[in-house]
Amino acid sequence: MKNFALRTRLETLKQQGLYRSRRIIESPQSSRIIIDGCECLNFCSNDYLGLANHPKVVQAFQAATNIYGVGSGSAHLICGHSVAHHNLEAEIAAFTGNERAVLFSTGYMANIGVITALLGRGDAVFEDKLNHASLLDGGLFSGAKFKRYLHADMQNLANKLQTSTAQKKLIISDGVFSMDGDIAPIKDLVKLSQQHQAALMLDDAHGFGVLGATGAGTLEHNALQATDVDILVGTFGKAFGTAGAFVAGSEALIETLIQAARTYIYTTAMPAAIAVATSASLKLLMHETWRRETLHSLIMQFKQGATQLGLQLMPSDSAIQPILIGETNKTVAISQKLLQLGFLVTAIRPPTVSPDTARLRITLTSQHKTQDVDALLTALAQVIT
Ligand SMILES: *Cc1c(COP(=O)(O)O)cnc(C)c1O
DSSP states (O other): OTTOOHHHHHHHHHHTTOOOOOOOBOSOSSSEEEETTEEEEEOOOSOTTSOTTOHHHHHHHHHHHHHHOSOOOSBIIIIIOOHHHHHHHHHHHHHHTOSEEEEESOHHHHHHHHHHHHOOTTOEEEEETTOOHHHHHHHHHHTSEEEEEOTTOHHHHHHHHHHOOOSSEEEEEESBOTTTOOBOOHHHHHHHHHHTTOEEEEEOTTTTTTSSTTSOOHHHHTTOOGGGSSEEEEESSSTTOSOOEEEEEOHHHHHHHHHHOHHHHTSBOOOHHHHHHHHHHHHHHHHOHHHHHHHHHHHHHHHHHHHHTTOOBOSOOSSEEEEEEEOHHHHHHHHHHHHHTTEEOEEEOTTTSOTTOEEEEEEOOTTOOHHHHHHHHHHHHHHOO
């Protein structure tokens, strides 16, 4: 490619320790996975409840392919919207306590679709600085005035809302922040949205399945009602263990999205069998509360052990437990040493996180054993000096 200087660009990334490469996984997703023929303990999956390879979910998927085949054949608005999708939408609406829900093919697309469908020039969007990339991109793509407030800083958000003259205002936050693991100050967000007549959108990709007695996420964890937020987004690729996403809210919201969300309209529907598998995983997620209990006791075990070792944890009670290292190359070196010892823990580097805050992002799942966590702690003590 003339004038693009791709080689130079790649070399620069390598020198800065920012070059990314993919690990090739040769096994199903699990707490133990096989890389290069070697089994290692996996501490970076978002499959928090161990459902990605659960026999009931797999079986539901297989049975559904016998009925629906593989491809959905079309977009939802043409002829790709099957009874399987429709049923899952109803189940998700009931689960989240909303009037309606609509499926998207990915969480990234859900966020882009929602924000660009609802906002345009002259409107204003207020986003936490640490929001997921898809929320930030959606805000930018929408053409609305784009305001980022300091992470979880409600005074900073209040100031920005105060000075905005926009007619339509939308506040957007992650429920559980994906690289830090902390939970959004959702009660204060609800209050501010009411005081300033702004709408509130919550992306609970990492909260669903993990937080709340029935796994309904950040709202349930905070004893809030579905109606306290205007737009609720969840993804199926994490605790649900499948793929895709949903948006839940009022009848009017969902109908508007079906008319206007371009990432909904102009894309092929997810395979119907994925919807059936997701219905099966929803049942497990709601009813097998032992998965959440196991996960939370592992989280406690990890936090206590890491604190005793003097490791620098972040203020997180979720399944995401980052250890702040700081320097990028050092973080990558530690991650490599851990892999040599048989532990997969990814190094999270800029631009995913801000400069000098590179970290090891450890995620726990209900499939880990207490011995696995002990072994990880021993390995961390060995490699972090
Ligand atoms: C993972 C994630 C997404 C993207 O969801 P996909 O289905 O993986 O595209 C969106 N928002 C948040 C907060 C996420 O963590």
